[in-house]
Amino acid sequence: MTARKKVAAITANVACAYAMRQINPDVVPAYPITPQTTIMEEFSTYVADGIVNTRLVRVESEHSAMSAAIGASAAGARVMTATSSQGLALMWEMLYIASALRLPIVMQNVNRALSAPINIHCDHSDSMGARDSGWIQLFSENAQEAYDNTIQAVKIAEDMRVRLPAMVLYDGFIVSHAIDRVELLDDQVVKDFVGEFKPVYPLLDEENPVTVGPFDSLNGYYFEFRRMQEEVMKRAKGVIVKVGEDFRRISGRSYGLFESYQTEDANYILIVIGSAAGTARVAIDSLRQQGIKVGLLKLRVFRPFPFEEIAKTLSSAKAVAVLDRSLSPGSQGGPVFQEVCSALYSLESRPAIVNYIYGLGGRDIEPAHFFKVVADLEDLAEQGSKESIVKYLNLRE
Amino acid sequence: MANLKDLSKKREGLVGGHRLCAGCGEGIAVRQVLLAAPRPLVCAVATGCLEVSTTVYPYTSWNCSLIHTAFENAAATLSGVETAFEALKARGKVEKDFHFIAFGGDGGTYDIGLQALSGALERGHRLLYVCLDNGAYMNTGIQRSGATPLGAWTTTTPVGKKEPGKLGWRKNLTAIAAAHNGTYVAQASISHWKDLTQKVEKAMAFDGPSFINVLTPCPRGWRTKEAQTVRIARLAVETCYWPLFEVENGKWQVNFQPREKKPVEEWLKLQGRFKHLFKEENQPLREKIQNYVDAEWEKLLALSSL
Numbered sequence: 001m002t003a004r005k006k007v008a009a010i011t012a013n014v015a016c017a018y019a020m021r022q023i024n025p026d027v028v029p030a031y032p033i034t035p036q037t038t039i040m041e042e043f044s045t046y047v048a049d050g051i052v053n054t055r056l057v058r059v060e061s062e063h064s065a066m067s068a069a070i071g072a073s074a075a076g077a078r079v080m081t082a083t084s085s086q087g088l089a090l091m092w093e094m095l096y097i098a099s100a101l102r103l104p105i106v107m108q109n110v111n112r113a114l115s116a117p118i119n120i121h122c123d124h125s126d127s128m129g130a131r132d133s134g135w136i137q138l139f140s141e142n143a144q145e146a147y148d149n150t151i152q153a154v155k156i157a158e159d160m161r162v163r164l165p166a167m168v169l170y171d172g173f174i175v176s177h178a179i180d181r182v183e184l185l186d187d188q189v190v191k192d193f194v195g196e197f198k199p200v201y202p203l204l205d206e207e208n209p210v211t212v213g214p215f216d217s218l219n220g221y222y223f224e225f226r227r228m229q230e231e232v233m234k235r236a237k238g239v240i241v242k243v244g245e246d247f248r249r250i251s252g253r254s255y256g257l258f259e260s261y262q263t264e265d266a267n268y269i270l271i272v273i274g275s276a277a278g279t280a281r282v283a284i285d286s287l288r289q290q291g292i293k294v295g296l297l298k299l300r301v302f303r304p305f306p307f308e309e310i311a312k313t314l315s316s317a318k319a320v321a322v323l324d325r326s327l328s329p330g331s332q333g334g335p336v337f338q339e340v341c342s343a344l345y346s347l348e349s350r351p352a353i354v355n356y357i358y359g360l361g362g363r364d365i366e367p368a369h370f371f372k373v374v375a376d377l378e379d380l381a382e383q384g385s386k387e388s389i390v391k392y393l394n395l396r397e
Numbered sequence: 398m399a400n401l402k403d404l405s406k407k408r409e410g411l412v413g414g415h416r417l418c419a420g421c422g423e424g425i426a427v428r429q430v431l432l433a434a435p436r437p438l439v440c441a442v443a444t445g446c447l448e449v450s451t452t453v454y455p456y457t458s459w460n461c462s463l464i465h466t467a468f469e470n471a472a473a474t475l476s477g478v479e480t481a482f483e484a485l486k487a488r489g490k491v492e493k494d495f496h497f498i499a500f501g502g503d504g505g506t507y508d509i510g511l512q513a514l515s516g517a518l519e520r521g522h523r524l525l526y527v528c529l530d531n532g533a534y535m536n537t538g539i540q541r542s543g544a545t546p547l548g549a550w551t552t553t554t555p556v557g558k559k560e561p562g563k564l565g566w567r568k569n570l571t572a573i574a575a576a577h578n579g580t581y582v583a584q585a586s587i588s589h590w591k592d593l594t595q596k597v598e599k600a601m602a603f604d605g606p607s608f609i610n611v612l613t614p615c616p617r618g619w620r621t622k623e624a625q626t627v628r629i630a631r632l633a634v635e636t637c638y639w640p641l642f643e644v645e646n647g648k649w650q651v652n653f654q655p656r657e658k659k660p661v662e663e664w665l666k667l668q669g670r671f672k673h674l675f676k677e678e679n680q681p682l683r684e685k686i687q688n689y690v691d692a693e694w695e696k697l698l699a700l701s702s703l
Contacts, residue, residue, distance in 0.1 A: 026484035060512060060515065064516055071441065071477025072477035072480055076485060206437035209460065211452050212462075215453050215465075
């Protein structure tokens, strides 16, 4: 007899707060910023009702939120927090410190555009700006994935082969504030899944005092420490896959490095991150009905970037469109495009590839845009172009 | 209250082998504070001379756990450690009662660290923040800070044809700290070790956040002789440039009134950074400094009598 699933109609923010309640971290230092705020507002009600053990530290800025998170994690506690956009930007220096100190902090970053001008809507510029910070980055398409990723992130980050901080990403407003269908796991199931926190060299150990964050001189070991971090980030890939398998056993939902939708026989593949993947799927179903062989690669893990796996999936396609919800002025295309090109470089035969920058500042994307993309890909495949092309969707030109 | 004999028997919190300069006031202050502090103890330190000199990987001078993360956030970092302790103690994962002390220079406290300090004081964390005030960003080469006194030479307020060192007085950070409700705040000096250690003991017993501002002369930045560090700190107190006082739950109390209030010039003349003030044309500036010192001293006495 199967137990009845608990299903709720809630936003991703509420779902993440719910997951945090089930995880019951020791310390959550946080500062409000739209569109993250409702996570903390919801979580605060749990704290006020005494149904979590968590100590909530209402810090005076995001920089202090990450500083306190680092202090608490180094002390030996399980720590979580959340932010967006300018908040992530403000804690930027601390992100690097958290990962270099190998602290398994888990943070939701609700993707929002970076100022100026100030725009509170969704794009990926905030977390993309932190892609070198040494954090694991997991993208979520919807509220279900945001909930599931939050729970898995704890287990991934804390794995003894990893011990790196992890950020769970999902689209601001589109996902954070829209009511969606979410299957919730039982409290005990989540508790057993994440297990007890095991500190490594905690500050709060009188017999074994430790100095965390020392000074490294010119003849020191900085280069070696960074190299170690790189290796660990590579190892994280295998752990992410393993935790995904463990998660499937408790939830019935599968998680890997990315989701392939109708890519096996596809001539054209679209690479999309986040909520736009849902729109892409609708467009793909429609195109398939017209006999066009198009598929979707919905990227979940951006850091560590799954180069080999993506190259393998794309190798059979004739043309690939990479969608980026952020750009890097002065570069050729957005961050996802650059990573994918890097992945494809070593292939003997490579598909034609084009980058589409879309959705900045919350600009909408519709199935019609995807139809145009696929039409472009059809042309491109015919021409056999090897050029790196960057285009824009729904931009007022 | 521990006496000198008791203190001398205690295990040092900061051991030798570090790279602080000969005559550094910070090392003296930290040793006094750590001798007075209860155990077990976790400290946080802001980037600065103390941090870079005492934690040169793979060595550390600290006999207790220490965390350094960045420059402006010792108070925020330690807030996190203290909260973790509260959380873990409540869950039965930590048995002993830990104590928490943050160290930051005037650079990392008056200026870039002010926000984090204020936040920690306002939230009521049970920790002590010790500011080691030597009046400039010494570790990066003696640049001016919000704590630098009027007329001081620094590398960013050099003495030139138009400007005689730093223009403008200095921030009264101790008063700013005291403006936070529910705190124990004090000003101390390495020259008055008994007063300092008593204040540390008081702070550690206080059920709330505490802040102690300690004057720590810097021979490099002040252009003084290394062997004179403690004497110069004493003169700063005796000229009332650096009064010793406490603010306990809003009540101000002067701890030391010199029998004979010495003119601040006696302190200024020993320091190379004020050498130019003794030119004829800078006499008004010396007067201005004396006026500032007198005004603040009078204000302090008035507050103490309330």
